[in-house]
Amino acid sequence: MQSATSSLENRSVRLIQDIPELGLRCGEVGVVCSTWFAPSTAYEVEFYPATGLSRAATRALLMENQIQAAEEAN
Numbered sequence: 001m002q003s004a005t006s007s008l009e010n011r012s013v014r015l016i017q018d019i020p021e022l023g024l025r026c027g028e029v030g031v032v033c034s035t036w037f038a039p040s041t042a043y044e045v046e047f048y049p050a051t052g053l054s055r056a057a058t059r060a061l062l063m064e065n066q067i068q069a070a071e072e073a074n
Contacts, residue, residue, distance in 0.1 A: 007035065008035065008069070009033070009035060010031060010032065011031070011032055011069065011070075012069070012070035012071075013031075013043070013068065013070055014028070014067065014068055014069075014070045015027065015029075015030065015045075015067060016065075016066060019060060019062075022060055023058065024058060024060060028047050029070050030046055030048070031046050032044070032045050033046050036061070042064070043061070043062050043063075043067060044059060045059070045060055045061075045062050
């Protein structure tokens with residue numbers, strides 16, 4: 001993961017743990033919409049459904065240890 005001072009906004013990130021209460025699964029890719037710095041660094045990430053189902057986009061506020069830059073996941 002990049003340092004907290006480098007911007008991830010508008011970058012693709014991969015979820016590295018399930019978040020069942022939001023219907024998100026490990027491995028899903030989303031886009032960082034904003035970064036929060038207080039009281040600790042967190043990222044607002046928007047996930048779109050991978051299938052053609054009519055599920056709406058899901059936004060989640062995630063800690064740095066829950067995501068990784070998508071290009072690092074390979």
